[in-house]
Amino acid sequence: MAFTHTNARGTLYNLNCKDVTLKSTGRVQRIYYFSKDARDTACDKPDGYNVKENARTGLPFLTKK
Numbered sequence: 001m002a003f004t005h006t007n008a009r010g011t012l013y014n015l016n017c018k019d020v021t022l023k024s025t026g027r028v029q030r031i032y033y034f035s036k037d038a039r040d041t042a043c044d045k046p047d048g049y050n051v052k053e054n055a056r057t058g059l060p061f062l063t064k065k
Helices: none
Strands: 004-006 012-021 028-035 049-053 060-064
Touching: 028 060
Parallel strands: none
Antiparallel strands: 004 012, 012 028, 049 060
8 A cells, every 4th residue: 555645735746765876885775756747656655654744835755763
């Protein structure tokens, strides 16, 4: 089940995740990002994280608890 969030302006955002390889160390790290459209990379919200919104733009982002 993919996580969705509706911001204060009423726009629906979908949470996506992707594994990326860091150039400096070669370590694989998972990144999370929100998009307005549904994608194949949709995922659930990870445990220990909250969703907050940028006050100016309304874009949601994840923060640790």
